Amino acid sequence: MTMPDRRTGSGFSTPARQENIRAHNLGLILQRIAADGGPVSRIDLARATGLARPTISRLVDDLLAGGLIAEVGPDRSRSAGRPPIGLTLSRTGPAGLGLDIRTGSLAACIVDFAGTVRHLEFAPRTHPVTSPEQTIDDLAAIAKDAIRLAEAQGLTIVGVTLATPGPVQDRTRVRFAPAIGWRDFDAGSRLRAALGSADMSVSVDNEAGLAALAEWHASDKELRNFVCLFGDFELGAGIVLDGELLRGARGWSGELGHVTVEPDGVACSCGAKGCLQGYAGLAAILAAVPDEEKRSGATSHRTPAVTIGVLADRSPEVRAALARAGTALGISLAALINLVDVDTVLLDGSYSLLATWLTEEIQAEIRDRVLTARWAPVEVRAAPIGPDAAVIGAALTVIEDVRRDPSTWITRTVS
Template sequence: MVDLWHCQGMARVSDHRTHPAAAPTPARQGTIRDANLALLYRLIVDAPAPVSRAALAAVTGMTRATASALADALLAADLVQEVSPPPATGAGRPAAGLVPSSSGPVGLGLEINVDYLAASVVDLAGRVRGTLTAHGDQRGRRPAEVLGDLAELAAQAREAADAPDPVVAGTAVAVPGLVEASRGRIRRAPNLRWEDMDIAHELRGLLPDASFDPIVGNEADFAALAEAHASREHAALTDFLYVSGEIGVGAGIVLGSELFRGARGWAGEIGHVTVEPGGASCRCGARGCLETVAGLEALRRTGPEAAANPLGRAVAGAVNLLDLPAVVLGGVYARPEFAAALLRGVEQTLAEHVVSARWAPVAVHTSQLGETAAARGAAVAVVRRIHADPAGWLEVLTEA
């Protein structure tokens, strides 16, 4: 799970893949209750059908009284709702089931990209309740202007959401660049020409329900998280490389359905892998980066056929290094005018350059999520944090 929670009174749960292990602490009664509450909530969220209190008690080994009390706490916080039981098929009266609440808190995801802004609202069941996109070149604009427009789009997305006056549990913002997520700071976003900017601080007070700092993350990471979440319903991708083509090129690495972010959270900068030594200058300051031959401007200039080979070679390097079975092409790479040619070219290049391709061909998919994938993934990150720590949300409600 991405380390994404800056809420007042909310315990932060770090990703064990990216942070050193915390010192063990003795279990207290409250700690045990919180852990049991999270366990029950995950079972309800992940269940393919509504699950009863009795079933929760049986699966977890809790007493029925304990499971019922915890379920009631989730109901009171509007994190779950009861649904009518299915028709009886045998002796006994069927029990009502529990599902994630459709009227509970929502995650608000935002994206700042080079040529558009996007907003997405996602509910506790992972359903997208509304999306908005505002196209326009953000390069050369003052950050304050961009963030003001983003805040306005966020308010519009909340008002337009297919949910009655949703409570925004948190906001996450996707940006194209190096992000220090633990501090909400952009270290470098070369295509926006932003450096060392505390975007969380700048946005505080501009966003709805801004009683806590917004979460900030890389756009390709959030888009990969959206793809992982969506894939549970169809392709069931659990390990893959998501490659996001825009003006820049980024990647998100998903292992075991969770993001792998690297030691400092900067994994996935595939756009700045050198594919043409001595090639064209890149906005990052280097030469011959993948971005210079496979970014949107290059695609428009030379066509997808010319971009497919260097893109495939860069992707092959990542696949060889990480032993990934699948690749998802997203962003502009999924547009109809580019997708077919890029898919063919990347598949061919992977067959030639992935050392294990003879025995285990790499599956290449085109994303179906569209240009709002990163905003959707940002909203999913907020929702997943509630799933992981419902007791934290209850604490927020108590303090409100």
């Protein structure tokens, strides 16, 4: 947003250059095609944008030349006149690559320019407790495999985004992620060097926010105000207000796992006491697993969430731990909802697998503690995507960057 000029009171302080107008209009046309969902004609674009038809034709030709959109057969359902040729987002050309770190595996995801998942693969974490450098090198190995596969499908990976727990500075440096042992680690620079490609953008972002973006896209952007409660290593929240991800002054919002629920409670790995993570995190729930179950091997070769789900049916201790977690989550979410006013809570990541045991307690606390809940109930439900949301969201951010500024891609490919 351009701040008003103090001298004139105008929102613009410098004249717009011709290339800036073109870049803006390219983005406008592309966003209209993306938002429509189905094929849209040049005439429809002119009506929707108010741009002259010759201008629309030039911009569409540029987008076609850049491989960002494609023409589809004319709509012959129209009764009169020559049926117009439709335009859709391209299924070849630029694509995004997302990477993710999980408790038992590493994940890679390719999303094409139309937003369709084209590839999703997992690799076991051969070093569950390892240095951050080794983890990045392992991620780079599966990323290179994914890039080769994308090329075989006629796709060009234009960028890579890594999803991580904890606050990320400048989309590259993980400030503090105690669950994976990262502190002040420039993951972006390490990944860029490991990939060895100067043509791709490389960024790092918080997994909860990325999961929220993926769920927003999956809803066809019908979800406008919601909280995405995401958990695997850490517990975090992606907050979407009016269709925009809430990032905060430094991009560090959403650290719900470190909200205090008990001032003199259990010590947290962050250095504080009584954090929600210590009561509702997967590790806290797993701590309730009886010793005999651990000795029987029931907790081996499974992810924490699957282990908890398997044991919940037969262990009253695990069910009680889930009830305590749901209550703690509900208390924290109620405070958040009173502040930001959302109408939906999505249980995402590993929590999507545990929604059966968590939803009732969360809803009870929200119902009792949210001021407006009596006349505007808040829906709590499992997220549609679930454990893969963060890695899909990571790939989508690459595509969104190109959609916002298609002129940069077109200049790079056409010139």
